[in-house]
Amino acid sequence: MAADDPIVAGMAGRYATALFELASETGTLDAVSRDLDSFERLLDGSPDLLRLVRSPAFTAEEQTRAVTAVLAKAKIGGTAANFLRLVAHNRRLFGVRDMIRDFRELLARHRGEVTATVTVAEPLADAHKAEIKKALDAVTGKNVKIEVQVDPAIIGGLVVKVGSRMVDGSLRTKLNAIKHAMKEVG
Numbered sequence: 001m002a003a004d005d006p007i008v009a010g011m012a013g014r015y016a017t018a019l020f021e022l023a024s025e026t027g028t029l030d031a032v033s034r035d036l037d038s039f040e041r042l043l044d045g046s047p048d049l050l051r052l053v054r055s056p057a058f059t060a061e062e063q064t065r066a067v068t069a070v071l072a073k074a075k076i077g078g079t080a081a082n083f084l085r086l087v088a089h090n091r092r093l094f095g096v097r098d099m100i101r102d103f104r105e106l107l108a109r110h111r112g113e114v115t116a117t118v119t120v121a122e123p124l125a126d127a128h129k130a131e132i133k134k135a136l137d138a139v140t141g142k143n144v145k146i147e148v149q150v151d152p153a154i155i156g157g158l159v160v161k162v163g164s165r166m167v168d169g170s171l172r173t174k175l176n177a178i179k180h181a182m183k184e185v186g
Contacts, residue, residue, distance in 0.1 A: 012095045016102030019083050024110070028079050033107055035080030036100045042074055043097070053093045063088040114142045119149045119159040119170075136162065 023032040043050055052058055052066050067088040071081045087093050108115060116136050118124075124132075129146060136144040140162060156171035 012098035015099045020106040032080045035076045115145045116162040
């Protein structure tokens with residue numbers, strides 16, 4: 001049951017679930033996902049929009065009017081636009097990022113996808129990403145979406161996290177293990 005699902009808990013989860021169910025019923029999951037991605041990019045690129053979303057100083061009417069104008073300019077329509085206007089009208093715009101995140105999780109689960117976070121010391125070539133994806137697909141038995149993070153501090157190798165499982169094959173970890181082993185010897 002959806003109510004027992006941890007990603008649909010709380011206010012953001014309830015809104016995300018409602019949007020997911022509506023988009024699923026109307027066959028607009030892909031369009032809604034694209035529109036939410038576009039809106040999130042707008043949030044990332046505009047400090048003013050981010051302030052509007054986060055600030056309790058704006059009234060519901062001001063937020064709804066502003067969001068409506070932004071959506072029109074960005075050519076975001078349909079179910080996603082109606083959803084974002086409703087969120088603004090209900091004074092819940094401050095939680096829109098969490099709602100988008102939860103919607104993505106519901107969509108990924110619906111598609112049988114899991115997300116793996118792969119941390120590397122330097123950016124990966126497409127061929128290496130494909131090899132890692134293929135290996136993770138085989139290990140998990142699911143379609144794995146890879147999110148790559150670059151962290152030069154790991155020196156080399158990679159750290160892979162899928163759900164609550166993590167495999168640390170970084171050079172930093174291996175060097176630390178050798179360092180501790182050397183301390184025990186001498």
